[in-house]
Amino acid sequence: MLSQDGRIKIGIVAPGGRLFPALSERVLELAAGMFPDLPVDIWFHPQCFDSSGHFAGTDAVRAQAFLDVANDDSFHALWFGRGGYGSFRLIETVLPRLKAAANNKIFLGYSDAGAMLGALYHAGIGRIAHGPMPADLNRKGGDDAIRRTLAFLVKGDSAALEPSLDPATPAAAMNMTILSHLIGTPYMPDLAGHVLMLEEVSEPMYRIDRALGQITSTPAVRQVAGIRLGRCSAIPENDPDFGRDEEEVTREWCQRSGIPYLGRADIGHDIDNKIVPFGRWRP
């Protein structure tokens, strides 16, 4: 896990929305005292602070930043700085340009990052994980999420892992809406035999139901070992009241599609979001 000069380097890029410098300073302060015996370098690519309309820089700038970290052997991990929207736009450019250095690297993020994580997993590149990002420091109590995630990135700390994970069964985790927009594209990962964990944020119940309908109706997804439901938070009011909650509709779509419903998953857009390595994790 050490680079040639003996340091553990984590590179942060922002394929979606931009970060503010104050946030990066807080991450560095928080990490400063965490690993007294380990030489850990956390580096925010300058692209994180760039801006182009909705995005942290143009597609070309964001793709290049991603490649800068992914293709550099000295980085142990590529950490998505935040979500928002934008990683899907980079897939077509990034995938064919990834080199061997990307293969043993950890790629970690969630929310919009799921599009790129899914595409990397589909391509068999890297060690993919769904989990907290630096922008979670903007949540009250977010420090713990960042500490857990750093301990995982630096030392492989298993305390950060989602508790239902079973070493014998591959897993994957994704935002429902992000997964629904990967379906049918050439970047959709093969999730056969996987426990698929799904979470959502800020979507009304009818959209949660609609995304689950597509996901569970897709023949390839019907090959999963089962679905676990993460938290669906900040659900806007449905007009009229939807009449069912997110667990009821997940159970219903699982039943209709013949997919085992396996219960809840400890993931979501919140500070308790646990880490889900894709596939079978190699510690």
Added chain:
Amino acid sequence: MLSQDGRIKIGIVAPGGRLFPALSERVLELAAGMFPDLPVDIWFHPQCFDSSGHFAGTDAVRAQAFLDVANDDSFHALWFGRGGYGSFRLIETVLPRLKAAANNKIFLGYSDAGAMLGALYHAGIGRIAHGPMPADLNRKGGDDAIRRTLAFLVKGDSAALEPSLDPATPAAAMNMTILSHLIGTPYMPDLAGHVLMLEEVSEPMYRIDRALGQITSTPAVRQVAGIRLGRCSAIPENDPDFGRDEEEVTREWCQRSGIPYLGRADIGHDIDNKIVPFGRWRP
């Protein structure tokens, strides 16, 4: 186009949200004077006024209403009463139960109805058309949209048709979000060689971009003859400003995917929404 007893019957069902009786009365009043020489019956299935949480009745009730009209030879057309959300939930139940009576029937609607229309077109059942629905009477000036659509349903009036339609090239029209949620499912129609017209409502620019990214990245969709952009209305503010409008992102995704961008289409969630028959229309 006449039923056995010489009457032209149009049956209205509501696979998504419910209708209110006052709306159905206005449709009947408006139609009353339109066809003095033709025996036209417009019938609102009682299911339209049913209610079950988000929907106009349970899935079972809505599916049965759809089948009541679709499988009845005396109905010339099945007209979707409104959108909302719900038609995708019925596809799995409805499709295998459709009988020969459905084959020569017009199925007309838009918005959420697009999921069922796409599935019917995929299955080669009926004469599918994207166009105004009774609920458009709730829009200021909606009377004209309803009159045009009735003239099309009853007499095949071509004045209601989308003006760019070319008899030599098959076409299809759909809401972007509805299409994105059909992709990958067993109900996705084959649109190879079609002019695909897309419209959207009430989605921020980043979601329009995200849906277009999926649509144009899907290999089957890349076989279309081209894309025409309908109106994208009531776009909520994007924070930060997206930096591009809906036509710029459509042009960009078309360019990236090698799909010809053919210009604008006269469709949308508004009173000017013109009718787009799927495939090559047989008048």
